[in-house]
Amino acid sequence: MSGSKSIRTPLGRVRGLGSARAGTGDFWQQRLTAIALVLLIVPAILIVMMMLQRNHAAATQILGSSSVAIVLILFTIASVWHMKIGMQVVIEDYVHNEKIKLASVMANNFFCFAVALASIYAILKLSSGV
């Protein structure tokens, strides 16, 4: 066979076996979202404290203000991204049955996406008037 030598067998290459080569990307994105969350957690906790024991009208008003909304949306995106990568690592570590692993990875993606969308929808709806 001409070309560069490789220890991978043709069948292995065709079946796409071996590393997915996405590890470095996941590593970096996990750190990036982690640092974003370290920065966002303080305002997020402050916002939650502001909301304690407020009735619905007051809570809606706080959640509706632009700065609160933007902080919460950023927090949502960073959290969901971070938790998606994290849960994927956990699944890859413990689930070895191929079919269950596929289902779990899909469920993880769907759950994270749904959480993000539901949260952002709610925050936007509150900030543009109920």
Added chain:
Amino acid sequence: MAPQIERPLSPFMTYRWTLTMVMSIAHRITGVALYVGTLLLVWWLLAAVSGPSAYANFQGFIGSWFGRLILFGYTWALIHHLLSGIRHLVWDLGYGFGPNEREWLTRAALIGSVALTIVIWIIAYAAGGLR
């Protein structure tokens, strides 16, 4: 499928538990707990959008002893995962690998998480919340 061959188990259960080992698995467990706990956050936000009765429903749950227990656990999981995560970021930068440094970092993260959780809850009660 090849017949299952009896293979020796890795000594993770028979090894003496060190603090860093415990913190490592705690980091993973708190992460999974936070993952599940986002449902609570989504419930809160959707309740706010749905109107006063839905919001009162949520407040009723979160104010109950069970809700407060979950919230306290969630706060601790969050702070612990945060401080342990900062510990990991320090390691990522290449610092803190020496034998004393890593023990110090680990202990600081653990003690800090308990202390910070209690401080946050004291502030929350003082601010009039969760009466």
